[in-house]
Amino acid sequence: MLDLVRNRNSGAARDDRKRRLVDAAIGCIGQSGLEGATVVRITRAAGLPPGAVKTHFGSREKLLCAAFDSIGTGLKEALSESIDGLVDPEEILERVIRVHFDPALCNMEALAAWNAFMDASRLRRDGQKTWSEWRDQMRSTLEAQISALDAQDSRYHADSRTLARGLEGLLVLGWQEILSGEGGDEIEQAVAMCRSYLASLFPGRFGGDLDRPARAAGKASPEPALSDLLPRWTYRNPEFFELEMERLFKPNWLLAGHVSEVASPGDYLTFDASGERALVIRSDDGRLRAFHNVCRHRGAMLFNRTRGQCRGDISCPFHGWTYDTRGKLIGIPARRTFRDLDPEKHPLMPLELEVWMGFVFVRFIPGGESLKDIMAPVEHLIVPYRVCDMRPLPGTEYCEIRPYNWKIIHDIDNEGYHVPVGHPSLQQLYGQDYRDTRVGEIPVSRARMNEKRAKSWSVRHYQDLLPRFGHLPEENQRLWLYIGVFPNAVIGLYPDSAEFYMTLPKTPQTTLFRGRAYGLDDDRREVHAARYLNRRINYITDREDEQYVEAMQDGLYSSAFPEQILSDREQGVRDFHKAVQKMLPVANLAEEPALGQVAASNVGMEG
Numbered sequence: 001m002l003d004l005v006r007n008r009n010s011g012a013a014r015d016d017r018k019r020r021l022v023d024a025a026i027g028c029i030g031q032s033g034l035e036g037a038t039v040v041r042i043t044r045a046a047g048l049p050p051g052a053v054k055t056h057f058g059s060r061e062k063l064l065c066a067a068f069d070s071i072g073t074g075l076k077e078a079l080s081e082s083i084d085g086l087v088d089p090e091e092i093l094e095r096v097i098r099v100h101f102d103p104a105l106c107n108m109e110a111l112a113a114w115n116a117f118m119d120a121s122r123l124r125r126d127g128q129k130t131w132s133e134w135r136d137q138m139r140s141t142l143e144a145q146i147s148a149l150d151a152q153d154s155r156y157h158a159d160s161r162t163l164a165r166g167l168e169g170l171l172v173l174g175w176q177e178i179l180s181g182e183g184g185d186e187i188e189q190a191v192a193m194c195r196s197y198l199a200s201l202f203p204g205r206f207g208g209d210l211d212r213p214a215r216a217a218g219k220a221s222p223e224p225a226l227s228d229l230l231p232r233w234t235y236r237n238p239e240f241f242e243l244e245m246e247r248l249f250k251p252n253w254l255l256a257g258h259v260s261e262v263a264s265p266g267d268y269l270t271f272d273a274s275g276e277r278a279l280v281i282r283s284d285d286g287r288l289r290a291f292h293n294v295c296r297h298r299g300a301m302l303f304n305r306t307r308g309q310c311r312g313d314i315s316c317p318f319h320g321w322t323y324d325t326r327g328k329l330i331g332i333p334a335r336r337t338f339r340d341l342d343p344e345k346h347p348l349m350p351l352e353l354e355v356w357m358g359f360v361f362v363r364f365i366p367g368g369e370s371l372k373d374i375m376a377p378v379e380h381l382i383v384p385y386r387v388c389d390m391r392p393l394p395g396t397e398y399c400e401i402r403p404y405n406w407k408i409i410h411d412i413d414n415e416g417y418h419v420p421v422g423h424p425s426l427q428q429l430y431g432q433d434y435r436d437t438r439v440g441e442i443p444v445s446r447a448r449m450n451e452k453r454a455k456s457w458s459v460r461h462y463q464d465l466l467p468r469f470g471h472l473p474e475e476n477q478r479l480w481l482y483i484g485v486f487p488n489a490v491i492g493l494y495p496d497s498a499e500f501y502m503t504l505p506k507t508p509q510t511t512l513f514r515g516r517a518y519g520l521d522d523d524r525r526e527v528h529a530a531r532y533l534n535r536r537i538n539y540i541t542d543r544e545d546e547q548y549v550e551a552m553q554d555g556l557y558s559s560a561f562p563e564q565i566l567s568d569r570e571q572g573v574r575d576f577h578k579a580v581q582k583m584l585p586v587a588n589l590a591e592e593p594a595l596g597q598v599a600a601s602n603v604g605m606e607g
């Protein structure tokens with residue numbers, strides 16, 4: 001019995017010494033940084049001999065990890081305890097903010113230590129588990145509560161994930177401001193900043209204006225300055241990029257390819273956009289269908305090539321779940337190991353699909369106008385080309401990542417004002433005839449070929465060799481025509497061929513640029529030559545445009561970047577900007593909203 005008491009006492013003493021070492025380590029890191037937190041300093045602060053670190057933790061590194069872990073554990077436990085049993089989402093979010101800025105947990109030493117740890121990548125990796133658990137707990141709590149509040153207010157509905165990430169960003173920003181402050185009212189300011197963000201999302205809650213930060217109190221907020229065109233912050237802001245994906249890309253028709261590429265059962269096309277993956281496949285019954293390119297078991301990608309032929313059924317490369325080409329789940333390896341699994345309930349998730357003029361389009365968020373209706377004003381322009389009877393022209397496909405914001409590519413492409421200076425060869429082809437116009441709401445650009453013999457080798461030979469095409473009316477025989485499909489695709493129509501090119505944004509600063517050309521069966525030698533020359537002219541133009549895109553992208557960061565001044569010949573740029581601003585009103589703001597405020601500002605401006 002005596003031994004038992006003695007052991008218990010010595011265990012408690014050991015825990016106490018470990019706790020003192022961890023606290024001392026946090027204090028030393030807070031005061032002197034990671035480098036300054038030496039064994040001597042830590043043990044002196046803990047009132048223990050230097051050997052205590054080795055005895056209780058094995059090494060200084062392990063003690064530092066334990067200190068990092070202890071801050072995260074403290075926050076995790078305090079959060080769970082604080083919201084346990086609560087159901088009101090507003091109250092839960094208030095508690096989250098309070099715990100996050102609780103001076104007992106987040107004193108200067110703990111915050112300074114947290115900051116030092118976040119800078120030290122190796123320790124971050126080691127201490128990752130607790131912190132990623134804390135982050136996950138925070139994220140799911142924020143998202144669930146914001147979603148619950150959102151559902152209670154039928155006036156606006158927004159993407160809860162984006163709004164929650166905004167609050168998460170403010171919570172971290174609050175810590176940073178406390179750290180870099182002078183010990184004044186930074187905690188109250190940080191709490192007020194988070195609450196006023198939530199109040200702006202959910203009017204009438206979170207104390208509204210009464211709890212705004214003191215520095216804003218009593219001042220009427222000035223009307224925000226508006227911008228006629230897309231302000232430059234919209235080309236680099238990650239929150240705005242998220243909104244673009246949700247509001248511009250997912251609810252609009254996105255081009256997947258051409259019907260000739262999915263002509264036979266099993267032929268498929270894929271593409272990724274706005275975080276989604278699309279699959280278009282010709283089913284065994286001859287119907288074209290679209291699905292999410294995602295296995296219903298654990299989400300693996302079913303096809304990782306952009307197009308191909310699926311022989312037989314669709315088999316997931318991960319565990320081998322099998323679907324027929326109509327999307328039905330027909331095979332599950334070791335089926336009996338899944339209790340109560342009804343395959344009927346797990347077909348591939350369908351997507352909306354529409355074929356327009358031979359091109360295949362997919363929409364991730366269903367409902368809304370058909371593409372045929374949207375494009376009705378320009379249908380008569382494209383019909384004579386018989387695009388649906390065309391086939392891919394060999395060697396014309398491209399698909400490359402470019403280090404630019406997707407909108408800059410369209411900004412360059414949407415106007416002809418730069419052609420005389422920027423594209424000397426194309427200018428010789430177009431002469432003075434190039435025009436950007438709109439037919440209804442659809443951007444249309446056209447140029448009748450200049451018959452004055454060009455100096456450019458490619459253009460001169462194209463002028464000479466381009467034959468007549470029996471299926472085209474007289475006015476199309478020597479016309480280059482472009483039709484825009486908002487938000488991200490252009491269809492080019494030439495006497496000899498047709499093409500599409502499109503942007504698929506990956507990040508605010510990277511975009512997949514892809515395209516392909518198609519033509520009717522026509523074996524005349526001069527048609528082959530004209531197609532070759534056409535590709536050459538377009539290739540040269542594209543390389544030139546890339547230089548201008550790069551120059552504009554770099555210019556966006558210059559303090560001397562001008563307000564955009566547009567000529568009438570740049571109306572296409574204005575129209576594109578207006579279309580984006582109409583769908584995302586926050587893009588009217590001249591000044592970039594504060595961190596975490598883009599989605600909220602957008603919701604506010606939609607009303």
Ligand code: FES
Nearest residue numbers: 295297298316319
């Ligand atoms: S993820 Fe497809 S079978 Fe497991």
Ligand SMILES: [Fe+2]
Nearest residue numbers: 412413423545
């Ligand atoms: Fe150009």
